[in-house]
Amino acid sequence: MLSDFHVHTCFSADSDCPPIEQAARAAALGMEEMCVTDHIDAGQVTEEGRVFEFDPDDYLAQMRRLREEFSGRFMLRIGVELGLDPDHEETVRSFPGRAPFDYVIGSVHVVDGMDPYYPHYFEVYPDEAGIRRYFEVCLDCVRRFEDYDCFGHLDYILRYAPRLPADYPDAWRELTDPILRRLAETGHGLEFNTAALRRGMAFGNPHPQLLSRYRELGGEILCVGSDAHRSRDLGADFGRAREILLACGFRYYTTFAERKPLFHRL
Ligand SMILES: [Zn+2]
Ligand SMILES: [Zn+2]
Numbered sequence: 001m002l003s004d005f006h007v008h009t010c011f012s013a014d015s016d017c018p019p020i021e022q023a024a025r026a027a028a029l030g031m032e033e034m035c036v037t038d039h040i041d042a043g044q045v046t047e048e049g050r051v052f053e054f055d056p057d058d059y060l061a062q063m064r065r066l067r068e069e070f071s072g073r074f075m076l077r078i079g080v081e082l083g084l085d086p087d088h089e090e091t092v093r094s095f096p097g098r099a100p101f102d103y104v105i106g107s108v109h110v111v112d113g114m115d116p117y118y119p120h121y122f123e124v125y126p127d128e129a130g131i132r133r134y135f136e137v138c139l140d141c142v143r144r145f146e147d148y149d150c151f152g153h154l155d156y157i158l159r160y161a162p163r164l165p166a167d168y169p170d171a172w173r174e175l176t177d178p179i180l181r182r183l184a185e186t187g188h189g190l191e192f193n194t195a196a197l198r199r200g201m202a203f204g205n206p207h208p209q210l211l212s213r214y215r216e217l218g219g220e221i222l223c224v225g226s227d228a229h230r231s232r233d234l235g236a237d238f239g240r241a242r243e244i245l246l247a248c249g250f251r252y253y254t255t256f257a258e259r260k261p262l263f264h265r266l
Helices: 019-029 056-069 086-098 120-124 128-144 170-185 208-216 238-247
Strands: 004-007 033-040 075-083 103-107 189-193 222-225 252-257 260-265
Touching (some): 004 103, 019 033, 086 128, 128 170, 208 238
Parallel strands (some): 075 103, 222 252
Antiparallel strands (some): 252 260
16 A cells, blocks of 8 residues: 555644544554645635644644554654645745654645635636636746645646536646646655545546656656545545556655655555
């Protein structure tokens, strides 16, 4: 089983899962490593009023205790999923330095103050305009920010788009290509996120053609994550993920320790 490097616990505003449940599941599945990556999204609040932030000292302390508890069974890595957002530059730039994280995912969840998870976004930017605007912000973020390890779920906007453009991803290369090129050239990784597969979508994020393209452009750092917000989703569809990555030209996938990539044969 591949190691899962995108896992949420109740330190995330949108999860109620105790960290120990994720750890127990990782041990039961026989993973060698698992990385918790709870959300920091400055300024974002759930409908119930929970903020997408946590105290890094408390988080580190609790996760280190858990790592100790499970030592010898699997290696718990401690990471964060940092929301890249040009409107919250200060948090994006400073947060990775606030604790000795193993791994930082940089993800775009918010575009012009709106989360595409909510229908309002596609009312403001209907259909393809919404997809276009999302990729424009991703491109801005990969040019603006450096301090993250992998770019999370590129093309995640398609999970929420009212319909998938028939010409996706071919006709969108003018936007996706510079993003992938920038990641490859600056030594940033790409994440393959399997959450969409268990929601019945035909592909994970990003689309296999974008995975292949990143590889073609010289990109080598590729982490795999389920984006599990509850333990039964941990490692979901990872057998399929491995097949997809092999078909896209990857022979290795990546995990991280102390912000340094470790390569493992697929
Ligand atoms: Zn995310
Ligand atoms: Zn996530």
